[in-house]
Amino acid sequence: MNLLTEPIGVSHYLIVGAIMFVTGALCMATKRNALGVLMGIELVLNGANVNFVAFGSEYLRPGAVSMGLDGQLIALFVIVLAAAEAAVALAIVLNFYNNHSSVDVDKADELKG
Amino acid sequence: MEPINWHSVFFLLFALVGCGFSVAVLLTSNVVRMAFYLVLALAATSGLFFLAGADFVGAMQIMIYVGGTLVLLIFGVMLTARGPFISMRTPAGEWILGAIIGGSLLVVLLSAATSVRAWRPVAVAEGEARPTATRLGMALLGARVDKLEEPDPTQREGMSGYLLPFEIVSVHLLVVLVGSAYLARPKKRAVGSTAETV
Amino acid sequence: MAEYLQQYLPQSLAYLTAALVHAVLILVVVALGTLIFIWLERKVSGRIQDRLGPTRVGGKFGWLQTLADGLKLITKEDLRPASADSMLFLIAPYVSLCASYVAYIALPFADGWVAIHLNVAVFFIVAVLGLEVFGVMLAGYASGSKWSLFGAMREAAQVVSYEVPLGICVVVPVLIAGTMDLVAIGQMQAGWFFNWFLFHDPFTFIVFWVYFTCATASVNRAPFDLAEAESELVAGFHTEYSGVRWSIFFMAEYSSMVVVSALAAILFFGGWNGPLPITHWLGLADSANPLAHYVANLLGLINFLGKAIAGVTFMMWVRWTLPRLRIDQVMATCLKYCTPIAAFGFAGAVIWTFLFPGGLVIPNKDWVVQEEYQLDEPQAQSAASTSAASTSPLAHADSGLHAEEHHGTD
Numbered sequence: 001m002n003l004l005t006e007p008i009g010v011s012h013y014l015i016v017g018a019i020m021f022v023t024g025a026l027c028m029a030t031k032r033n034a035l036g037v038l039m040g041i042e043l044v045l046n047g048a049n050v051n052f053v054a055f056g057s058e059y060l061r062p063g064a065v066s067m068g069l070d071g072q073l074i075a076l077f078v079i080v081l082a083a084a085e086a087a088v089a090l091a092i093v094l095n096f097y098n099n100h101s102s103v104d105v106d107k108a109d110e111l112k113g
Numbered sequence: 114m115e116p117i118n119w120h121s122v123f124f125l126l127f128a129l130v131g132c133g134f135s136v137a138v139l140l141t142s143n144v145v146r147m148a149f150y151l152v153l154a155l156a157a158t159s160g161l162f163f164l165a166g167a168d169f170v171g172a173m174q175i176m177i178y179v180g181g182t183l184v185l186l187i188f189g190v191m192l193t194a195r196g197p198f199i200s201m202r203t204p205a206g207e208w209i210l211g212a213i214i215g216g217s218l219l220v221v222l223l224s225a226a227t228s229v230r231a232w233r234p235v236a237v238a239e240g241e242a243r244p245t246a247t248r249l250g251m252a253l254l255g256a257r258v259d260k261l262e263e264p265d266p267t268q269r270e271g272m273s274g275y276l277l278p279f280e281i282v283s284v285h286l287l288v289v290l291v292g293s294a295y296l297a298r299p300k301k302r303a304v305g306s307t308a309e310t311v
Numbered sequence: 312m313a314e315y316l317q318q319y320l321p322q323s324l325a326y327l328t329a330a331l332v333h334a335v336l337i338l339v340v341v342a343l344g345t346l347i348f349i350w351l352e353r354k355v356s357g358r359i360q361d362r363l364g365p366t367r368v369g370g371k372f373g374w375l376q377t378l379a380d381g382l383k384l385i386t387k388e389d390l391r392p393a394s395a396d397s398m399l400f401l402i403a404p405y406v407s408l409c410a411s412y413v414a415y416i417a418l419p420f421a422d423g424w425v426a427i428h429l430n431v432a433v434f435f436i437v438a439v440l441g442l443e444v445f446g447v448m449l450a451g452y453a454s455g456s457k458w459s460l461f462g463a464m465r466e467a468a469q470v471v472s473y474e475v476p477l478g479i480c481v482v483v484p485v486l487i488a489g490t491m492d493l494v495a496i497g498q499m500q501a502g503w504f505f506n507w508f509l510f511h512d513p514f515t516f517i518v519f520w521v522y523f524t525c526a527t528a529s530v531n532r533a534p535f536d537l538a539e540a541e542s543e544l545v546a547g548f549h550t551e552y553s554g555v556r557w558s559i560f561f562m563a564e565y566s567s568m569v570v571v572s573a574l575a576a577i578l579f580f581g582g583w584n585g586p587l588p589i590t591h592w593l594g595l596a597d598s599a600n601p602l603a604h605y606v607a608n609l610l611g612l613i614n615f616l617g618k619a620i621a622g623v624t625f626m627m628w629v630r631w632t633l634p635r636l637r638i639d640q641v642m643a644t645c646l647k648y649c650t651p652i653a654a655f656g657f658a659g660a661v662i663w664t665f666l667f668p669g670g671l672v673i674p675n676k677d678w679v680v681q682e683e684y685q686l687d688e689p690q691a692q693s694a695a696s697t698s699a700a701s702t703s704p705l706a707h708a709d710s711g712l713h714a715e716e717h718h719g720t721d
Contacts, residue, residue, distance in 0.1 A: 008124045008164075009234030014162065014226030017129045020154070021200050023135040026215040030208060039151050042182065043135050046158055049174075049260060054293050060234075064114045069252050071247060072167045073275050076253075079170075079177050080282055084289040086182045087273035090189045091296035104174045104201065112305060145452055149399060152445055176478075180441030183666065187448050188467045191460065194452070225476045244430035246491055266655040 013054030020047030034093045034103045045082045049075045055060065124164055131157035142200045146185045155179050169246040253279045333426040337415045341566045348565045349377045351620075352358035352627050355396035359631040371712065387554035393449055394455030395551065403453060404556045407446025407563035414439045414570045419494045421583045432493040434489035434565070437474075437481055443567055445536055446469040447548045450560070452619035454551035462547030465533065465638055472642060473528040473535075480522035483515055483660045484508045484578040497582030503507035504586035509579040512667075519579045521653045523625075526642070531564060533630035537638050565623075572622025573615070579620050583611030 027040025054060055056071015089098050097103050138147050148161035155178050162171035226232070251258050256277035319325075353376060357364025369375025391400060417432040419425035419700070429435055434620055451463020464485050487498045510517050528535035540546035548558050563698055576582055592609040636644065 006121060007118060007234040008121050010232040011201045011229070012124065012128070012234070013161065013165065014232065016132055018222035018226055019132045019223065020135045020158070022215050022219040024210050025218065027139050027161060029214075030139075030203045030211045032203060032240060034145055035144055035193065036201075037188065038186060038189075039138060039147055042151060042178075042186075043138065043154070046155055046178070047270050050158060053165050053167045053170055056127050057165040057167060063251070068157075069245065069248055069257070072170045072249060073252055075167070075170050076160075076173060076249070077275075077278060077282060079173055080286070083182045084286055086185055088289055090185055091293040093189060094192060095296055097193050099114045111251050119323075119326060143396075145396065145399065145449075149445075154444075168429065168431050169434070172431045172438050176434065176438035176441065180438055180444075180474065183440075184444055184448070184467055184471050187445070188464070191448070191452055191464060191467070201603070211316060246431050246434075 008060065009059050010054045010057075013050055013057075013060065017047045017050035019056070020044075020050060022047075032104050032106060034096065034105050034108075035090075037105060038089050038093070041089075042082060042086070045078055052078070061097050120164060124161065127160035127164065128159045130154070131161065142202050144190055144194055144199060144201070145187075148183065148190050152179060152183050155183065167245060171248050184248075312540045322523040336410065340415065340569075341412055341562065344569050345562045345565045346377045346381075346621055348568070349380070349561065351624065355627045358588060359628070374554055376607075381558065384554055384558045389554045389556060391553050395467060396455065399449045399453035400455075400551075401444050401556070403450035404552070404559035404563070405446070406449060407443050408559050408566075410439055410442035410446065411567035411570060413442075414445045415486040415569070417493065417569065419497060419577070419582070419637065420615055422498065424492060424612065425494060425606055428494060429492070429632055431491045433481055433485055433491045433496070433574070433578070436493075436570065437478060440567055440570060441474055443530075443563060444559075446563065450552065451538075451548040454548070456551050458544045458546075458550045459548050461539040461647060462550075463542050467644075469531075469535065469641055470536060470636075473525045473649070476645060476653040477525040477529055478532060479650070479653040479657050480518050480525060481574075482577065483518045483657055486657075486660055487511055487515065492578050493582075497577050497584065500581035501584045502588045502591070506577065506580065506584075507581040512663040513515045513689070514656040514663060515579065515624065518653060518656035518660070518671065520573070521649050521656065523577060523622075524577070524644070524650055525653075525678060526575065527626055527629065528645070529565045530571055532568065532626050534633040534636050535641055536630075536635065537641055542635070544616055567621050568626055572626070573619040575622055576615060576618035582609070583615040584620075585610070585614045623677055 024040045024043025024045075024047060026045060028037050029040075031037050031040060051077040052071040054071070056069060056073075056075070093103060096108060100107060131154050134150040134157065137150040138154065141150065143145055143215075156175065159171045159174035159179065162174055248258050252274050253276070255274035257274050326423070350373065354364040354372070365373030366565035367373060368379045393396060414436045415557055416426040417429045417435045419428075419432075425432075447466045449459075449461045451459040473673075484496065485491050488499050490496060500508060503599065504510070531538055537547075539549070541547075544550070549557055552560065553695075591612055594603070595609075
């Protein structure tokens with residue numbers, strides 16, 4: 001199968017989305033820097049977005065099976081919510097840094113401000 | 114020789130850049146480089162969105178995700194990246210555990226992605242990729258212009274648009290705005306130097 | 312263009328050639344624009360300060376001053392501080408330049424003269440211009456110098472804040488036009504100068520000035536050039552840079568100045584349409600003859616570049632007239648003045664277009680546009696494939712695909 005001459009399908013997008021999702025999940029699991037965890041979350045959301053857009057694309061799935069615009073709309077909501085989530089998480093991280101002089105998530109085990 | 118499919122070529126380009134830099138985010142331990150690789154990965158993803166015919170979502174991805182969220186993230190990185198926090202290494206045990214779990218998750222996802230026949234590539238019909246901005250805007254205001262020709266009336270009733278989620282997201286953003294302003298407020302002059310954060 | 316080349320070349324080669332020609336043309340605009348504008352900046356600043364500016368190199372007006380400067384910069388040593396993060400330090404100027412270069416691909420230089428006819432062009436350009444900040448931030452961090460880091464932090468705070476009013480301002484002409492397609496927005500303002508969106512209603516007139524303020528801030532020009540602030544931060548984010556890399560930051564800065572001015576020209580000043588409908592009088596714009604159309608576009612290009620250069624010159628005038636603001640003043644300007652005024656203008660424009668949908672000050676607004684649109688509508692419906700090919704994302708790749716399927720089905 002020659003990738004340069006054959007058309008692209010939904011499954012290609014799903015593969016990309018899967019790789020991004022897994023790297024993001026691993027980032028969340030392995031990084032000790034709180035901001036690294038945040039970046040992992042962004043990658044996970046982004047991988048999910050790739051899937052949504054691929055399923056909603058009229059271009060990749062012509063015909064009645066397409067989700068229509070739902071995929072793109074959900075992707076839009078995900079992007080907006082990711083921005084909101086990043087703002088709050090960043091505020092929390094900076095607060096944590098101010099109080100503890102550290103961004104190591106392993107240090108955040110006191111349960112008390 | 115078959116003619117080169119430019120759509121596939123650009124897809125490969127963006128997919129390789131996107132996946133490669135997301136793996137780089139995982140592998141590097143320097144937090145500033147992680148942020149930079151993340152920028153490239155997300156920008157390549159927006160290229161993928163453009164290729165899938167989602168032009169508005171692609172531009173939105175650049176505007177909000179890359180131009181807004183990541184600038185904020187790098188801002189945070191710069192505020193905290195000093196001394197030991199620039200490069201925090203992960204113990205080898207966690208890497209091994211992570212690789213086992215992540216690898217098995219990846220195998221499951223990939224086998225799912227490639228097994229369904231309906232998701233295989235199809236020859237794209239003529240004139241399928243239409244501009245989406247207007248239709249998306251209408252859908253956010255509650256009118257699903259893309260579902261007007263839905264033959265099944267029971268399905269058509271459920272297609273009443275996204276006005277309620279749109280409003281909820283708006284209120285949510287307002288809450289987030291207030292909340293993060295509250296979180297980042299200056300302390301009561303006790304520490305002094307930590308006041309200007311965001 | 313690719314379709315034209317396809318008659319003579321194999322398909323893949325034709326697309327490659329077309330893409331290369333577009334890319335090189337834009338690169339020429341960026342590079343030549345920088346050369347000219349740096350010279351212009353020297354002359355303008357000289358005149359404002361009652362000097363002559365460069366006079367020696369290349370004749371009376373010092374035409375070749377920038378070229379001489381460029382040669383000097385190329386021969387300089389490319390220094391790298393020991394404390395720098397070397398990879399990011401080396402790559403940062405190119406990140407900046409890429410961002411402002413990419414913005415050009417969706418920018419129409421005349422009616423239909425655009426590298427990629429994007430349906431969300433306005434949005435795309437504003438989004439991509441916001442990416443320029445990454446180069447500055449990376450440079451500031453990677454230099455390993457306190458001055459640079461301070462400059463980068465200021466830049467980040469400033470750009471993120473100013474994107475809000477800038478976005479609101481850009482939405483106002485989009486709201487009036489009902490499309491984000493820059494070519495369509497330009498076509499709607501054809502005819503007399505009072506068809507320009509600047510004069511559409513009082514609110515767009517206000518919004519234009521807010522847009523220009525925010526654009527000046529977002530491309531980091533004085534009085535908002537806190538990221539460089541020579542008097543406080545040595546040279547801000549590019550303190551540690553020298554030689555070619557330093558000059559690339561300047562290419563990025565000047566080309567994004569051109570982009571924001573060009574965007575202002577299209578959104579508010581009618582783009583390639585002159586103040587008087589001269590091409591219409593001469594019958595060039597409506598003529599079926601491709602050569603006449605070409606000449607009309609050439610005139611439009613001159614118009615458009617003139618407006619963009621005027622915008623850039625205005626920015627220079629402002630730079631050499633006003634003192635630099637403090638960082639808290641910059642933030643106050645954005646949050647206390649620009650954002651509320653832009654929001655007010657936006658609300659006003661909404662109400663205005665609701666009350667006077669045809670426009671009040673523009674009695675014959677649609678004397679050119681309407682015929683074109685009536686021509687366009689049935690065409691677009693009957694031949695959906697052509698419109699899809701021209702408006703779909705990455706028009707090259709797409710139209711390539713469509714052309715290919717023609718090929719395959721034949």
